[in-house]
Amino acid sequence: xxxxxxxxxxxxxxxxxxxxxxxxxxxxxxxxxxxxxxxxxxxxxxxxxxxxxxxxxxxxxxxxxxxxxxxxxxxxxxxxxxxxxxxxxxxxxxxxxxxxxxxxxxxxxxxxxxxxxxxxxxxx
Numbered sequence: 001x002x003x004x005x006x007x008x009x010x011x012x013x014x015x016x017x018x019x020x021x022x023x024x025x026x027x028x029x030x031x032x033x034x035x036x037x038x039x040x041x042x043x044x045x046x047x048x049x050x051x052x053x054x055x056x057x058x059x060x061x062x063x064x065x066x067x068x069x070x071x072x073x074x075x076x077x078x079x080x081x082x083x084x085x086x087x088x089x090x091x092x093x094x095x096x097x098x099x100x101x102x103x104x105x106x107x108x109x110x111x112x113x114x115x116x117x118x119x120x121x122x123x124x
Contacts, residue, residue, distance in 0.1 A: 044088045045118030046099055049111030053079055058108070065106040069094055087118050 048066075053059055059077035062084055066075040071092025077084045084103070088094055096113045103110035 043115040043117055044090050044092060045116050046086045046088070046094070046096075047114045047116065048084045048086065048099055048103065049113075050077070050082055050084055050103055051109040051111055053077070053082055053108060055079075061106045062103060062108060065102045066099070069098060069102055 050062055053062065056079065059079045063075045063077045066072060066077075066084055066086045069086065069088075071088040071094055072086055073089055074087040075084065076086075086099065099113055100110040
């Protein structure tokens with residue numbers, strides 16, 4: 001049997017749980033809406049994980065090969081992060097396989113590729 005003190009806490013407990021659930025759902029919804037704001041056609045920047053880079057010469061070779069891809073307007077390689085960022089003209093039809101092949105042609109191994117929105121003139 002519950003005492004009167006316990007009955008008074010149940011509505012408060014349920015309210016707190018409800019608020020936490022609503023906040024969590026709000027965060028999930030904002031994550032999905034942020035992803036939905038950049039349609040696939042606007043995702044013109046590829047961030048590529050590159051394995052095997054050890055020096056600035058490695059980075060230069062990768063940058064040179066990625067810059068040759070059709071529609072590439074900029075290629076940057078971040079040696080410390082083991083990644084390359086390639087920006088393409090809007091509407092460029094470049095596949096993950098083409099990017100991976102360019103990295104292989106430079107003599108390295110391409111890992112995950114993440115596409116994101118970016119502008120061709122974006123300063124790095």
